[in-house]
Amino acid sequence: MRFLFLLLLLVFPNLAIAQASGVAAEPASAESASSEASLDELIRIIENEQTRAALIDRLKRANQETGVPADAPPDLSIVRQLAEYTRAAAEGTSATLKALGQMFVDLQQGLSGTMDADLDALRDAAIGVVLTAAGLFGSFLAFRIIVLWAQGVIARRAAGRGWIPRLLAAMAAALVDLGSVLLAWAVGNVVALLVGATGRMGINQSLLLNAFLLVELSKLAMRSILSPRFEAVRLVPVGDGNAAYWYFWLGRIISLIGYTFLFVAPLLAANLSVGAASAAQVLVMATAVTIGIVIVLQNKTDVRIWLSGIAERRGHDGTGQLLVVLGQYWHVVAIVYLITLLVVWFANPEQALPFMLGATVQSVIAILVGIVIVGFISRFVSAGLRLPEDVKARLPLLEARLQAFVPTVMQVVRWVVIAGVLAAIAQAWALFDFVGWIGSARGQQVAGSVISAALIIMVCMVLHVVVASWVEYRLNTSIGKTPTAREKTLLNLFKNAFTIALVVFGLMLALAQIGVNIAPLLAGAGVIGLAIGFGAQKLVQDIITGIFIQFENIMNEGDVVEAAGRSGVVEKLTIRSVTIRDMSGTVHLIPFSSVDQVSNMVRGFSFYVAEFEVARDSDIETVKQTMRDAFAQVMAISEHRDVILDDLDLQGLIAITPASMSLRARIKTLAGKQWGAGRLYSELVMRLFDERGIQTPTPRVSYVPGKGGNLLPAAGEEPA
Known part of the structure; x- marks a missing residue:
């Protein structure tokens, strides 16, 4: 073929x-x-x-x-395509400029009769067209009066109701309007048959009727969306003035272009000359573009204010700043587009207009779809993620973790949608054959690599959330078995180590999928690790010591220890350091290289050691019985009785001096519970000492007037 x-x-x-x-x-x-x-x-x-x-x-x-x-294979480079477009546009423009002159010459000759135009036939055709037009547009205006009344009734019933009744009312109003267009078209057909010779419709009347049907259906779509007269059935949130303004100008442009290209130009070409038809098309296109430029300039400030308001409501984020820039220069882009449309149509009148209109419609559809998707994502992110109460009870940190994780993913999805919209626009304007490229072997390879890398990263994120949630569930004291201090330490270390390993391996696998050779990266990591080992000996010592401390299980989170001269509660334990909070609330970060020994005060069980010093002449048995009575009072309190593991270990007299005696007792308690019971025991012992007259060897000095005014010790005390 x-x-x-x-x-x-x-x-x-x-x-x-x-x-x-x-x-x-x-x-x-x-x-x-x-x-x-x-x-x-x-x-x-x-x-x-x-x-x-x-x-x-x-x-x-x-x-x-x-x-x-x-x-x-075609050359898909943008530079080559732009060069081809430029060359074709230049050649077409040159040919068009020559043809325009010929068109006007033909038009002049056609009007003067030098091209043998059949003016009698043109007059007869004009009479038939005028009669058909009178019946067509007269009936349409009559039907419009009925349509406006019916639409007013529908709008009054839908006013103040929800969006579903209003949508149904808008559909009903559109159907009534459609009925008027079809009835007027039918009346026009009847009139065309009556005025035609031998009951047959002429080609000119048929052109008029078809042009009327297409143009009025297009205007009907605009009326259904904007509804300039009835706000209750309007599908877009604009005021009455804006709706009337935009319908007026868009309706005029649609009528001007539609009737010219569908009726006037074919009529002139068939009855006068092709040049006259072409001249009419050029004149109408120039007029339509001029009207479009005037509309753009009239709405330049209003659109800029509207876009600035949207950017302000978005907090001037990335999209908001883009909207601000677009508001400053949108009119320039629109005017350049209209002028380009006119020039390209001049260069290639048969193909340029359908191509540009089709590309424009496809671009608008792609942008609207992208806006809908991005708006849904933004609303989902702003609404936040809410988990059921039972899940929140088991995993209290999962909701916060997901709320921090989901916006990042949604941001990536938003950029993917924007890239898809740009690709669709480039495809529509033939700047880049994305469909052809994605269907080629190279395109499928690149797309597969990117999708594989994205899936690897997504799987790594999901694994991180799963492992972190599992650790959180195991450490939750309100559900299931209470974790031990050892479990807390090991689980936190496992979570940190797993996160680091997941980041490293996930990044390596993702880079490998997109074609990056990771062998040099692994070798470089080994060299860097060796250099760090030589240059950071303290760090290596911290890690090695921390590993052995973990193996020996000498301390865990929550233990009370003494390390490197600091004592307190272990708040955090990593492979390199330990964080201790002392009695005053000060937090100490101690690297393991500074720890030469660790003293754990809460391992297994604990003792509270109580030592009391009494006067030298006190009765030892009375003192011991007093200490036993104080312990009995402690055991009478259930809060302390539950933590005490054995009877009082009364060791008795442990030291004696010329002025005092020291006695010792120990209370065995659960690990870390010795201080509460011990403080109460010491308080009760001192109170019983006072009640029973047992004196402590506190030096007391009294003044006795005598020889030389010397200070003498009180009775029962030795001289100083």
Whole structure:
């Protein structure tokens, strides 16, 4: 078929030109006879096998001589495509400028009768068209009065109701409007049949009716969306003034372009000249573009204020700043687009307008879909993630972790959506054949690599959340078995080590999927680790000592220890250091390289050692009994009785001096519980000492007037 088409282009150049330009010109009789003879010759060549084979060989040689293989892949580079577009636009513009002059010459000749225009036929056609138009538009205006009344009734019933009744009312109003358009079109058809010769509709009346149907259906869609008269059935949140303004101008542009291209231009081409039709199209396109530029300039400030308000409500984030920049220069972009549309249409009037309109519609659809998706994501992120109460009770930190994790993922998804919208726009304007590229082997390889890397990162994130939640569940004291101090320490160390390993391996695997050679990275990591080992000996010593401390299980989180001269509660324990909070609340971070010994005060069980010093002349048995009575009072309190593991270990007299005696007792308690019971025991012993007259060896000095005024010791005390 390709060879036959090339042959037709060679044999019938006039026919090819007529098909490319879309103008049906009537050839001369001599040319018709020549074309018929050439067609007979072509049929004779194709029917003969030898001549057909020779023709195919000749066409193949001609194709090979061009030096471009038939299956050569297209050049997808943007620079090459821009160069091709520029060259085609320049050539088309030059040809169009020449053709424009000829169009106006043809129009002048057509109006003066030099091109043998049949003005009588034009007059007869005009009469039929005028009568059809009168019946068509007259009936439409009459039906519009009824439609406005019906739409007013529908709008009054839908006013103040929810969005579903309003949507149904808008659909009902659109159906009523559609009925008026179809009825007017039907009336126009009846009038066209009545005024036509022998009851047949003329081609000009048919053009008018088709143009009316398409134009009014387009305007009906605008009326259904904007509803300039009735706010209750309006589908967009704009005021009455804006709705009327935009419908007025958009309706005028649609009518101007639609009736010109669908009715006026074909009418002029058929009854006057092709040049007159082309001149009318050029004039209308220039007028429409001028109206568009005026509309853009009139709304420049309003759109900028509207976009600035959206950016302010978004807190001037990345998208908000982009909206601010767009508000400053959107009118420039719109004017350049309209002028480009006009110039490109001049350069290629048959293909440029459908292409640009189709690309514009596709771009608008892609942007609207992207806005809907991004808006849904933003609303989901702003609404937050709420977990059920039973899950929050088991995993109290999971909701906060997900709320910090989900926005990051949604931000990535938002940029993916933006990239997809840009790719769709580039595809629509033929700047980049994304569909063709993604269908190629290279595109599938790149897409597969990116998707694999993204899945690896997502799996790593999910694993991190799962492991962190499991550790949190095991450490939750309100559910299940209470974890021991050893479990707390090991689980926290496991979570930290697992997170580091997951980040390293996940990053390496993701880089490997996108084509990065990770072997040099692993080798470099080994060299860097060796250099760190030599240069940071203290760090290595911290880690090695920390490993052995963990193996020996000498301390865990929550233990009361003494290390490196600091004593207090262990708040955090890593592989390198220990964090201790002392009695005053001060936090000490102690690296393990500074720890030469660790004293754990809460391992297994504890003793409270109480030593009391009494006067030298006190009765020892009385003192011991007093200490036993104080312990009995402590045991009478259930809070302390539950933590005391054994009877009082009364060791008795442990030291004696000329002025005092010292006695010792020990109370065995649960690990870390000795201080509460011990403080109460000491308080009770001192209170009983006072009640029973047992004196402590506190020096007391009294003044006795005597010789020289010397200070003498009180009775029962030795001189100093």
